Amino acid sequence: QVQLVESGGGSVQAGGSLRLSCGASGYPESRAFMAWFRQAPGKEREGVASIDKSEAPLYADSVRGRFVISRDAAKNSLYLQMNSLAPEDTAIYYCAAARFVWYENRLLERGYDYWGQGTQVTVSS
Helix, strand or coil: CCEEEEECCEEEECCCCEEEEEEEECCHHHHCEEEEEEECCCCCCEEEEEECCCCCEEECCCCCCCEEEEEEHHHCEEEEEECCCCHHHCEEEEEEEECCCCHHHCCCHHHCCEECCCEEEEEEC
């Protein structure tokens, strides 16, 4: 069983930065692939960034060049550094994990088995 707990959300002005963290527990093999998703009010959950067991990142077009995903295996943690934030980045951000995810599913919900409860990010203009 894998448990994921997000932290680091908050309110920030446009152009600012935030760093999200996701603490993970459970078998490391079960969370070899991890990702960040977000869900804005009235919208479907969307993939933001993912990282595989080789630490190769994959980003959604909307955040590429602004967000950086990383992980620290020793601390059992996943991070999302968010820079140049804009109001459209306002959403609940979720951490997700799986043992294996096919490349085409790495930014899709169906690729992941474990989910955190989410952390709110609000960007004001």
